[in-house]
Amino acid sequence: DAGVTQSPTHLIKTRGQHVTLRCSPISGHKSVSWYQQVLGQGPQFIFQYYEKEERGRGNFPDRFSARQFPNYSSELNVNALLLGDSALYLCASSSIAGAREQFFGPGTRLTVL
Amino acid sequence: ELKVEQNPLFLSMQEGKNYTIYCNYSTTSDRLYWYRQDPGKSLESLFVLLSNGAVKQEGRLMASLDTKARLSTLHITAAVHDLSATYFCAVDMEWMTGGGADGLTFGKGTHLIIQP
Numbered sequence: 102d103a104g105v106t107q108s109p110t111h112l113i114k115t116r117g118q119h120v121t122l123r124c125s126p127i128s129g130h131k132s133v134s135w136y137q138q139v140l141g142q143g144p145q146f147i148f149q150y151y152e153k154e155e156r157g158r159g160n161f162p163d164r165f166s167a168r169q170f171p172n173y174s175s176e177l178n179v180n181a182l183l184l185g186d187s188a189l190y191l192c193a194s195s196s197i198a199g200a201r202e203q204f205f206g207p208g209t210r211l212t213v214l
Numbered sequence: 215e216l217k218v219e220q221n222p223l224f225l226s227m228q229e230g231k232n233y234t235i236y237c238n239y240s241t242t243s244d245r246l247y248w249y250r251q252d253p254g255k256s257l258e259s260l261f262v263l264l265s266n267g268a269v270k271q272e273g274r275l276m277a278s279l280d281t282k283a284r285l286s287t288l289h290i291t292a293a294v295h296d297l298s299a300t301y302f303c304a305v306d307m308e309w310m311t312g313g314g315a316d317g318l319t320f321g322k323g324t325h326l327i328i329q330p
Contacts, residue, residue, distance in 0.1 A: 134317055143218075143302050144257070146317030157307070157317050191256060201306065202247065203318060205257040 103128065105194050105206035113212045114182050122177045122209045126194030132156075133175040134203060135167055136191040144191055150175055151197060179211075187213045216241050218305050220321035228329055230292055235324045237286040237303035245306035246286045247318065248277050250299045257302065261288075293328045300325045 106125045114120050126133050132151045136144035146159035150169035164180045173194075179186055189210050193203035217240040227233055237246070244265055249257040261270045263279035263286060270277050274297065276289045286303055304318040 136318075143304075143320030143322050144318075146307065146319065149317050159317060201245070202259055202262050204259060205249075207256045 105192055105204055107190075107192050107206040107209050109209060110207065111210045111212075113214065115214050116182055116184060118182050118213075120179050120182060120211060122179075122190050122192075122211075123174065124177070124192030124194075124206060125174045126192075127204055130194035130196055130204075131173050132195045132197050132201075133169055133173065134193045134195070135175070135177045136193065137161075138189040138191055138208075140188070147177070182213045184213050187211060216305060216307060216319045218303060218319050218321040220301075220303055220324050222324060223322060224325050224327075226327045226329065227290075227293055229294055232292065233290050235288040235290075235301055235303075235326075237288070237321055239284050239286075239303075239305045239319075241305075242281065242284070243305045244281055246279050247304045247306070248286070248288055249302045249304065251302065251323070252299050260301075290326075295328050295330055298326055298328045 105127055108123045134149040135147040137147055138144040147161050147165055148167045149157040153169045167177045169175045189208045191208045192206045195201050195203045219238045221236050246263045248260040250260050251257050261277040266281040268279045274291045279286045300323045302320050302323045304320045307317045307319055
């Protein structure tokens, strides 16, 4: 069974640019969450989507947005990139029933120059 | 604001020794998760603890949850080099927000080095 997939694997952008990151959840999972992990820190919650609706939002500026598609895949968009946006962006999928365990994808390493 | 604190943040130990990583959190929650992260990699799920008194074991790792003390522990028995990694605990925010958000709040992680 395929796990959570993310693309691209690595990305280099310059300040002020826009970036779109993509995520496909585990088959059967309808919930997708996004996290930002800065080097040396734990992941920080950005968004959660379920059935194409935003269920939760972390403490991130409006430059960050996301959406979920009918096939439950998701995109994270970041506008007006800052140097501080350089991080590993992780997508996780989960079932909303039972343990609601979140399974993480390999991540997208974003470098902002 | 939900806070999750791990200690120690760094731990160097020798193979064969036992040690415990502690995870304290600031609000009532019945759901706690432990993850492992290898350098440059994503997070691997280790344990899901869903109730007070829950104990789970996998190989040399054992995790427990005390919801009254708001404390979870990850115990390593007879450590081996392959267990070197960063370990994170995480708490489900849904219990804090009353169902509004299902995100996880993570601790800062415990960077574990096991030397031969």
